[in-house]
Structures are given as C-alpha cells and as structure tokens.
Amino acid sequence: LPSFYTLPSGDRIPSVALGVWRADPGHVGEAVKTALKAGYRHIDGAWIYGNEVEVGKAIRESGVSRDDIWITSKAGLLCLYFHAPEDVEPALDESLARLGTDYLDLYLIHWPVAFKKDQGQKVDHDLTENPYPTWQKLEEMVEKGKVKNIGVSNFNIRRLQNLTANSLKYKPAVNQVELSYWNPQPDLLKWAKENNLLLEAYSPLGSQNKVKETLQVPEVKSIARELGITPAQVVISWHVQRGTVVLPKSVTPSRIVENFHVVPLPQEAFDKLEKAAVSHKPERSVNPDWGVDIWH
Numbered sequence: 262l263p264s265f266y267t268l269p270s271g272d273r274i275p276s277v278a279l280g281v282w283r284a285d286p287g288h289v290g291e292a293v294k295t296a297l298k299a300g301y302r303h304i305d306g307a308w309i310y311g312n313e314v315e316v317g318k319a320i321r322e323s324g325v326s327r328d329d330i331w332i333t334s335k336a337g338l339l340c341l342y343f344h345a346p347e348d349v350e351p352a353l354d355e356s357l358a359r360l361g362t363d364y365l366d367l368y369l370i371h372w373p374v375a376f377k378k379d380q381g382q383k384v385d386h387d388l389t390e391n392p393y394p395t396w397q398k399l400e401e402m403v404e405k406g407k408v409k410n411i412g413v414s415n416f417n418i419r420r421l422q423n424l425t426a427n428s429l430k431y432k433p434a435v436n437q438v439e440l441s442y443w444n445p446q447p448d449l450l451k452w453a454k455e456n457n458l459l460l461e462a463y464s465p466l467g468s469q470n471k472v473k474e475t476l477q478v479p480e481v482k483s484i485a486r487e488l489g490i491t492p493a494q495v496v497i498s499w500h501v502q503r504g505t506v507v508l509p510k511s512v513t514p515s516r517i518v519e520n521f522h523v524v525p526l527p528q529e530a531f532d533k534l535e536k537a538a539v540s541h542k543p544e545r546s547v548n549p550d551w552g553v554d555i556w557h
C-alpha cells in the first residue's frame with residue numbers, strides 16, 4: 262500500500278495520519294508524541310478542535326524535525342464564523358502561532374457553509390454558494406509561503422464543481438470528508454479520482470459510537486482472522502487501498518501503534534468488503550443543523 266501520495270505541488274502527503282478531533286487537552290500531546298515515535302509523520306488538526314497549542318508543543322518536544330512532519334490545519338476562519346476573505350490570513354496566523362510553526366503543509370476550508378459575521382448562526386448564502394473569493398485568499402497564502410498546499414473539507418461534487426469552474430491558480434489538492442464503512446461515498450471517490458483530487462477519510466472507523474459496530478462487521482472480522490490482523494487494521498488498510506488518506510483518531514497508545522500498520526488486502530477480500538460497504542443505505546455520522554443542507 263502507498264505510504265504517501267504525491268499532490269499536484271509535488272509534495273508527498275503520508276497516507277496514514279493521526280487525527281486529533283475530540284482528542285482532549287491533556288491527552289492530545291501524549292498521543293502526538295506516541296504517534297511520532299510509532300512512525301507517523303502526519304498530524305491532522307484544526308483551529309476549531311482547540312488543541313493546536315498542545316499539538317505544536319508535542320511536535321517540538323518529539324525530537325522529529327518539523328520538516329519531516331506533515332501538518333494539516335483547517336481554517337478557524339473558513340469554519341463558519343470566519344469565512345470571509347479578509348479573515349483568512351489572520352485566522353491562519355493564529356493557527357501558525359498556536360502550533361508554533363511558520364508554515365502549514367496543508368490548509369483546508371473546514372466547511373462549505375459560511376455564517377454572516379457577528380449574526381449568530383445566520384448563513385451567508387452568497388459566500389456559501391461562491392467560495393471563490395475566499396479561495397483566492399488561500400491561493401495568496403500559498404504565494405506568501407505560509408501554506409504549501411490548499412484544499413477543502415466536507416465538499417460534495419456539486420460544490421467542488423462550483424469552485425473549480427473558476428480559473429483557479431491552485432486547484433484544491435484534497436477534499437477531506439467522512440468516509441467509513443457506513444458512508445463509503447463511492448460516487449465522490451470515483452469523481453475525485455477522475456479529477457485528480459485526493460480524498461482524506463475522517464471518522465474512518467465510524468466515529469465514536471459506531472466504531473464498535475464497524476469492528477464487528479462480519480466481512481471485517483473474517484478478513485482480520487484470515488490475515489491475522491485486527492479488525493481496525495482491516496478497515497484502515499481498506500481505506501488506503503481505496504486510494505485515500507486515512508485519519509484515524511485515537512488517544513490510546515496501543516491503538517495509535519495498531520492503526521499505523523496497514524497491509525494490502527488480497528483483492529478478493531478487498532472486493533468483499535467494498536461490496537458490503539456500498540450495498541447498504543449510507544449513514545452519515547455528522548449532520549450539522551445549520552439551516553442549509555450542506556450535503557446538497
């Protein structure tokens with residue numbers, strides 16, 4: 262299985278990352294250190310997770326050089342409240358300061374939905390339907406050297422087509438979305454491959470309350486037995502074999518180590534799991550109620 266993918270910039274993004282959403286303060290630093298020791302070189306965070314200071318400190322204390330670690334963040338700004346073009350650079354600067362670094366490897370528009378400034382959760386429909394002005398600011402951040410690659414998160418095909426219909430200086434290098442056994446999004450994955458867009462799988466194990474169920478899927482269990490690996494390793498390997506980056510979250514040392522060891526699944530086993538995943542009705546674990554159907 263690929264240990265990295267090459268982005269249009271030529272940069273190589275490691276295929277397995279430690280995800281730090283819901284990794285609580287007081288735990289996330291240790292998780293990052295354990296991961297780096299286990300061989301991870303990719304940490305996926307965001308301004309909104311509220312743990313960038315601890316993540317940055319752990320990276321500096323890990324002894325691994327900054328240049329050897331891929332750091333992704335998602336805009337505090339481009340997360341709902343700070344979506345406006347003029348908010349891009351200040352919000353990015355805040356993430357850089359919190360992380361204690363002078364560049365990010367990847368910076369994402371966290372959600373396609375923008376709220377009107379200082380008006381609670383009122384959707385700004387113009388900015389939501391036309392993210393191009395915000396995207397141009399992100400392109401400027403690349404030119405300034407503050408970020409090396411830019412992308413989006415939680416965009417569906419319609420929103421991707423809408424954004425890329427503009428003549429972009431830099432196309433989105435990745436789209437980070439929920440991908441799991443319960444929500445495998447085969448159409449989006451196909452579209453992404455045809456359009457040279459890398460997908461990144463968040464909540465790859467099913468996120469929180471669905472993880473147990475994922476690890477008990479009969480196909481997952483039988484492949485694990487067959488290969489002598491754990492059910493989590495089967496699912497994480499399946500994601501990489503589908504051609505996506507995978508971002509399992511854990512703060513448990515043994516699981517962090519376990520999740521890093523991906524192996525190729527025999528074609529027959531892969532096909533069996535893929536077929537099972539795409540044959541049931543998809544279920545999203547994330548369904549924010551912001552008064553706009555973000556998935557359409």
Ligand code: A2P
Pocket residue numbers: 280463464465466467468469472493494508509510511512513516517519520
């Ligand atoms: P914890 O962080 O307490 O170890 P996802 O990445 O799909 O959002 O799933 C994250 C959840 O799955 C967390 O609750 C995490 O628990 C749990 N988890 C992560 N890795 C494993 C694993 N290898 N086996 C079982 N549960 C896991």
